[in-house]
Amino acid sequence: MAIDVTVLRVFTDQDGRFGNPLGVVDASTVDPGDRQRIATELxxxxxxxxxxxxxxxxxxxxHIHTPTLELPFAGHPTVGAAWWLRDRGTPIKTLQVPAGIVQISYPGELAAVSARAEWAPTFSIYDVATLDELAAADPDDYADEAEHYLWTWIDQAAGSIRARMFAPHMGIREDEATGAAAVRITEYLSRDLTIVQGKGSVLQTTWSAYxxxxVAGRVVDDGQRQID
Known part of the structure; x- marks a missing residue:
C-alpha cells in the first residue's frame, strides 16, 4: 500500500520562498524497519x-532520518513536525525525540522548538571573512566525516549572519537550512541571531544562558506525494 508523505518547506523567508524540503510521515502507516528505506528513497x-x-x-x-542514518535531534524536522501537527488541528507543547524532550511554541505564524545545545552535532565551525568568500566555498572541499558550518556577519550589530552547511557523508552535499547548526552557532556566539542560509532560507534563534x-521559522506546505 502506498504511503502518504506531506512535503513541507521549513525556514522559508517571509514571502514563502526558499526553505528546506522535509518529508513528513504519520508513523502509524509505516513499519519502523522501513523508515530508513523511505527516507533514502525520498x-x-x-x-x-x-x-x-x-x-x-x-x-x-x-524519529528523524537523513538519506543514510537516523538522527537523535535535528532542527528543521522538529520545527516542521510542530507546524504540521498544528496545521492538522493537534498543536503540541512537547515533541519527544531520541535526544530528549523538545519544547514547542507557536509565536504568531511561526513554529518554534527549544532544544539543548548538546543535542546538536558538534559542527566544524568556520568563521569566514567575507560574504564573497562564503559564496565561493565548494562543498566538495569538505568531504570528510564531519558536519561543516561556514558563516560570516551580514550585520553584526543586528545579529544577522549568512551561513552554509556541508555534510556529504550524511548524504547532504549542501543543506538549505540547518536548525541543529543554528543551535550550535547561537551557543557559539551567545546571542540571538537571524540566520540566512543556503539560497535564502531564514532561521530565527533566541539564546539562553541556561x-x-x-529556533523558529516559517513553514510552507508543498502538497502530497506517495511512496511504496
Missing part, C-alpha cells in the same frame, strides 16, 4: 516520522 536532507499525540494530550513522538536555544 532523498530529502531529513524525513520525520511522527507518532500522533493521544487524544486530549499535547505531546507527540518523532543551555537552551529556541
Amino acid at each position: 532523498g530529502y536532507s531529513e524525513t520525520v516520522f511522527i507518532t500522533l499525540p493521544p487524544e486530549g494530550t499535547h505531546s507527540a513522538h518523532a 543551555g537552551w536555544v529556541e
